[in-house]
Amino acid sequence: MDPLFAYNLLQTRRQFFGHTGLRLGGLALAGMLAKTTSAQAAAAAANAAPGQVHAPLAGLPHFKPKAQSVIYIHMNGGPSQLDLWDYKPGLKAHFDKDLPDSVRGKQRITGMTSGQSRFPVAPTMFGFKQHGQCGRWVSELLPHTARVVDDIALIKTVHTSAINHDPACTFVMTGSEIPGRASLGSWLSYGLGSLNNDLPSFVALTPQFPSGSNGQALFSRMWGSGFLPGKHTGVALRGAGDPVLYLQNPDGLPVGERRAMLDALNKLNQKGFEKSGDPDIQTRIAQYEMAFRMQTSVPELVDLSNEPQSVLDLYGPEVKKSGSFAHNALMARRLVERGVRVVQIMHRGWDQHGSLPTQLRNQCLDTDQGTGALIQDLKQHGLLENTLVIWGGEFGRTVYSQGTLTATNYGRDHHPRNFCMWMAGGGVKGGMSLGETDDFSYNITESPVHINDLNATILHCMGIDHNRLSVKFQGLDMRLTGVEAADPVKALLA
Numbered sequence: 001m002d003p004l005f006a007y008n009l010l011q012t013r014r015q016f017f018g019h020t021g022l023r024l025g026g027l028a029l030a031g032m033l034a035k036t037t038s039a040q041a042a043a044a045a046a047n048a049a050p051g052q053v054h055a056p057l058a059g060l061p062h063f064k065p066k067a068q069s070v071i072y073i074h075m076n077g078g079p080s081q082l083d084l085w086d087y088k089p090g091l092k093a094h095f096d097k098d099l100p101d102s103v104r105g106k107q108r109i110t111g112m113t114s115g116q117s118r119f120p121v122a123p124t125m126f127g128f129k130q131h132g133q134c135g136r137w138v139s140e141l142l143p144h145t146a147r148v149v150d151d152i153a154l155i156k157t158v159h160t161s162a163i164n165h166d167p168a169c170t171f172v173m174t175g176s177e178i179p180g181r182a183s184l185g186s187w188l189s190y191g192l193g194s195l196n197n198d199l200p201s202f203v204a205l206t207p208q209f210p211s212g213s214n215g216q217a218l219f220s221r222m223w224g225s226g227f228l229p230g231k232h233t234g235v236a237l238r239g240a241g242d243p244v245l246y247l248q249n250p251d252g253l254p255v256g257e258r259r260a261m262l263d264a265l266n267k268l269n270q271k272g273f274e275k276s277g278d279p280d281i282q283t284r285i286a287q288y289e290m291a292f293r294m295q296t297s298v299p300e301l302v303d304l305s306n307e308p309q310s311v312l313d314l315y316g317p318e319v320k321k322s323g324s325f326a327h328n329a330l331m332a333r334r335l336v337e338r339g340v341r342v343v344q345i346m347h348r349g350w351d352q353h354g355s356l357p358t359q360l361r362n363q364c365l366d367t368d369q370g371t372g373a374l375i376q377d378l379k380q381h382g383l384l385e386n387t388l389v390i391w392g393g394e395f396g397r398t399v400y401s402q403g404t405l406t407a408t409n410y411g412r413d414h415h416p417r418n419f420c421m422w423m424a425g426g427g428v429k430g431g432m433s434l435g436e437t438d439d440f441s442y443n444i445t446e447s448p449v450h451i452n453d454l455n456a457t458i459l460h461c462m463g464i465d466h467n468r469l470s471v472k473f474q475g476l477d478m479r480l481t482g483v484e485a486a487d488p489v490k491a492l493l494a
Contacts (some may be wrong), residue, residue, distance in 0.1 A: 029260035054194035054201045054286075055233070061192065061463025066494065067388040067426025069193065069336040069456065071189060071343045072211035073371065075363075076169060076214045077350030080417070081234030083124045083360055085420040086156055086441045088138035091123035091399070094440075110163055112353060112402060113413045119400035121440070122410040124405045125357055134431035140436060143366040146371030150431040151375055151384065152422045153492050156400030160395055160416045160451050165216055165351070168394035168416065173222040175455055180183045182226035182471075184455060185342035188462060189232040191218045192468050194340030198297035204344045208323035211362075216348050223344055227308075229306045229475040230283040232289075234344060237331070239323025243298055255282050255295075262288055263416055276401055301334055314377060315367040329370035333377050334385050350393055353402050354411035375424055384425045388461050399440045405436075418444045421454065427461030429494050452486035462487035 039084075082088060099118045099119040113119070130494040131148040139311030145152075147208040162168035167177035174181040182190070194201030204223035223234030237243040249258055266285050273281040304312070304320060307330070318324040327346055332343040347367055352359045371391065378384040396419025419438050424430060435447035459480065466486065471478040 005022065014471060028201060028491050036041070040437070046464070051084060054189065054197075056193040057191050060448070060469075062465045062468055063463050065427075065461065067461045067465030068386045069341055069343070069383075069388070069426075070185070070462065071332045071336060071345065071389045072184065073345045073389070073391045074169075074172070074222070074347070075350045075391070075393040076218060076346055076348045077165065077352075078168075078393045078397055078421050079350045079416060080124075080352065080356065080360060080398060081156070081418070081420040082412070082441050082467065083126055083356070084139045084142060084261075085137075085154060085422075086418075086437060088123070088399075088439065088441055089128075090439055091121060092123040094408075095123055096405055099440065099442070103438065107417065108163060109398075110414050111401075113398070119398075120405045121399055122401035122405050122412070125408065125410075132431060135310075135369045136433065136434075139364075140194050142368050143238045144369045145375075148372050148375040148424070151379070151393075152430060153424065153428045154422045154433045155435060155449050155454070156418070156420050156433060156437055156491070157446070157448050157488075158392065158421045158451065158454060159444060160419075160421050162395070165394060165414075165481075166219065168414075169219065169222055170392045173452055174226065175452055175482050179219075179221050180226050180233070181221075182228045182480070183221070183234065184222050184224055184458065184480060185234050185344055186225040186228050186232040188470065189341050189463075190228045190343060190471075191464055192462060193440045194341055196340065198293040199301070199335065199338055199340050200235040200294075201341040202232060202234040203330040203342070203346075204236045205325045205341055205346065206236050206239055206323075206346050207325060207328060207345075208239045209348065209465070210429070218346055218348065222346070229279055230353060231286045237298075239328070243302055243322075244294065248295065258292065262292055265348060297338075301338065301488055302331070304330070309405075311377060311380075314373040315371070316488075319370075325367045326370040326372075326373070329374040330377070330436075333374060333381065333383065336378075336383060337373050337381060337386075352397070352411055353413065354398075355409060356411050357409060378425065386426050387481065388426045388428070388458065389424045390421065390458065391423075396420050396441075399442055415442070417442060418448075423492065427494055428457075428492050432492070434491055447491070449489055450486065452481040452484070453489055456481050456486045457488040457492055 019482040099121055128137045130136065130139050131146040136149040137156065138146040138149060148162055160168055162170055162171045162177050170179060171177045173183045189201040206218060223236065225233040247327045265288065268287050269281050312319050315326040315330050319330055321327055328345050332345055334345045349363050375384065375389065378387055395414055395416040397416045402411040402413045418441065435449060436445050437443065438445050459469065460465045465483045466479060
């Protein structure tokens, strides 16, 4: 006899009605969810512009936005604020002296330096100069970015809860150290939709592996959609070979036949959606359609033949090298120019536990010209006032040296207590600096900015009240900024 059948025969009357009741309740719930999904889809469609594929949610934006697009430049590994932005000339007098216990206190440090017998102070070996009308002190390693400091709002006092790379990167990009949450770009795509029907609303540009630096892994959850519909996942354009795999039709398959196949497939998927109400089916339909349109839009996107030589020269000699930072920076401008909502540029190799002077110089040589060029290029095209640009890593670096300290060589450990990020463009004040740190760039003394406050500020610039953009998941009202209090940083807002 079938064991399942035998089990059912042995059930008591109470067990039978209890289990049946649960099953019927589940069927009712599924029906209600299908109706809710259909209602949400109808509301989004009503709020869409004619022909808009990825429509904004009903009621969004909450107020008039200052920016329409975001370019997020993530320097993976933790750039040293002491060697780039947080100028501390007084540290020269403390060279190789132990960091005072009163400064470090009982703060958590990583296992990489917790066993050191001493914590020698390592002042930067790089020179700083003032730049722009704002008089911003900038490291000699960033000469191109220094030219655009009047467009930049520098934040010296960003802080985070995570002390290691993986959870810290996850926190910066999703507002939580717990994997599985939706990324910033996915939230913006979900809430505001896309301005272009032929390209994704959210694009992630992944780089080639850096040479001469300590590269860190990149995780797809940094541009993942988590519990949001899959169509809001960032589409990663590759840094080598075809930008998107399998985008072209196989030899001998005409475009018309591909279109007919997709039409038939979409009809089958739509029948499946009407039967089950599964929103992932709608995502599948949308992604098939997007892939079809990208067969034309992506080759045009990556074709730089129409870019003026003056623009190419602005980005530097590697601008035509696919996967280089300069190429990705130019791609970012071309993407927002075509209505892509969010572009995320990732660059690895900022984890200098040793040989910092050599490795950090390499990183800046690789990225500085492209970063400065991006700001200038956006301005020249009239895009900066509508585009919010963010630059930063997942945490900063310690003032004390990890390992041996000499006059020409040192390393720095992870430092989540304070680090520097900057924003430019739509919605923020250029030429300003926010916050101060102590004499050792170890603790915040004025105007702390938590990662969740920073994300609330980004959403605000895009016309979103972060408290009102949430999704029910696992019994919680999930938000990008978490459940604890967070506020946009008003001092940064134009």
